[in-house]
Amino acid sequence: MSIDLKDLSARLLKAANQLWTNSTLRPSQYAQPVLALIALRQMEAKFDAVHGEHFANATGRMKPEPSDYHAHGAVFLPDNARFSYLLSLPEAEDMGKALNTAMEVIAEVNPDLAGILPNAYGALPDSVLRELLRLLEPIKLSGDAYGLIFEYFMDAFASSFMEKGGEYFTPSSIVKLIVEIIEPYHGKIFDPACGSGGMFVHSAEFVRRHHKTPSREISVYGTEKMADTRMLARLNLAVHGLSGDIREANSYYEDPHGLVDKFDYVMANPPFNQSEVDRSRLTNEAGVVDARFPLGIPTTNNANYLWIGLFTAALNERGRAGFVMANSASDAGGSEREMRRKLVESGVVDCIVATSPNMFLTVTLPVTLWFLDKGKGSTPRADEVLFIDARHIYRQVTRAHRDFTPDQVEFLANIVRLWRGQEEEVDQGSAPLMTPHFGDDGYKDIPGLCRVASRAEIAAQDWSLNPGRYVGVAAGEQPDDEDFRLKLEALQEELEGLNAEAARLQAVIAQNVAEVLA
DSSP: OOOOHHHHHHHHHHHHHHHHHHSOOOGGGSHHHHHHHHHHHHHHHHHHHHIIIIITTOOGGGOOOHHHHHHTTOOOOOGGGOHHHHHHSOTTSOHHHHHHHHHHHHHHHOGGGTTTSOOOGGGSOHHHHHHHHHHHTTOOOOSSOHHHHHHHHHHHHOHHHHHGGGOOOOOHHHHHHHHHHHOOOSEEEEETTOTTSHHHHHHHHHHHHTTOOHHHHEEEEEEESOHHHHHHHHHHHHHTTOOEEEEEOOTTTOOTTOOTTOEEEEEEOOOTTOOOOOGGGGBOTTOOBOTTOTTOOOSSSOOHHHHHHHHHHHEEEEEEEEEEEEGGGGTOOTHHHHHHHHHHHTTOEEEEEEEOSOOSSSOOOOEEEEEEEGGGGGSTTTTEEEEEEETTOOEEEETTEEEOOHHHHHHHHHHHHHHHTOOOOOTTSOHHHHHHHHTTSOOOOBTTTEEEEEHHHHHHTTTOOOTHHHHOOOTTSOOOOHHHHHHHHHHHHHHHHHHHHHHHHHHHHHHHHHHHHO
16 A cells, blocks of 8 residues: 555644644654554554454464464554554543553563653643544555655754755665665665665565565664664564664674675665765774775765775675665766776676656755675676666656656666566566567667666776766657766755755754753
């Protein structure tokens, strides 16, 4: 079931206004109590489905234990911890106390949720809590909606908190495309900037859609430096019947998972263009660069290529990676160009996809999706990179927001599948797109859509990984001035960063003034 973004936004806006007007919470604190209630709503829906399918007639000694529900991917909910029970409580009941009790008993019978559920509902007026329950009761969500909801709250009420350092939650259609291209059927999945854990949730959906059980096929490992976001990721995993090893750490300086050569899949949306990384902490006392950064350390004050190096290091000998990257990284010069040359010459660059602007909810900038494959070296594609220009493929959701439809995601992933010599998939309705483009001929270069370039061709383009330099334009279209477009996109990226920093500073100033005047 797709999310009704308009209805969801309206309900979240009302919920936030309840908290703004009738509580002492700061805007950046709105998300946690609301997300926990939405999670409870989802937990009950899953619990009811599992109970009805497997345990509805179980009685006496056959009565199921919490572990029986866990085995079917559901969080066990005692009677007094269900959303419907709380919603039905009489007006005279202490709702704050009832919610705190509900969260406590859920954690007692579901150890994965210990320490991550809020326990301060007593600080909110009962009338606000009842209204929140009423507002959230009709919401029905599927897939990973937590990043979307969290991003909505931050965008509407605390944008400075959300956008600092170019950190953006990844839209679900972007994550789905990454998952469809790297195909995480089985193995260890790592996200060193995991946010709400959306990459893991969509990986599990991919496995489930291919008729396998995620808990048996994949294990997930994440790193997140923000404590509250790490809790959100753990909550998101639990709601979707997953467990994982999510550590609180700064991936530049800490390596809690011992990542080098360890993982079958890496997926990430790292912060863009982050500056001021302490380079002295990336080398040992002898000045040797940590093995987590095999491409070296850029001389520019920009961490994009540190992340790319880290993703490369984390893959085992047949591992695949898919990640979101700022457009400017594809053509960056100086030391970053040398790091890109080293990466291309290693033969691990598999595919690069350019997307349109407005795919993210809070920012307009277009992004590029990079895919690496360490197993590609033993295939006929060893010396090639596939470039896809998807800037003209999207659904216009609202005036300022675009996404990929399921058939568009499948279509783009099928281009990669054909290039790899795999069978195309049409379960999501991509056949009407596939047939006119590729027919029964298998992969072929199509101007304006996709092109395979050799390593020599990439070297001739100064090691650029910008799809626009290779794919060309469709018949009948006018060629863009690629250099002008690149310069304009770079300026847009810089403007987005400056706007985020301005919003952050504005919030800091407002908070400081409020503290002085208090």
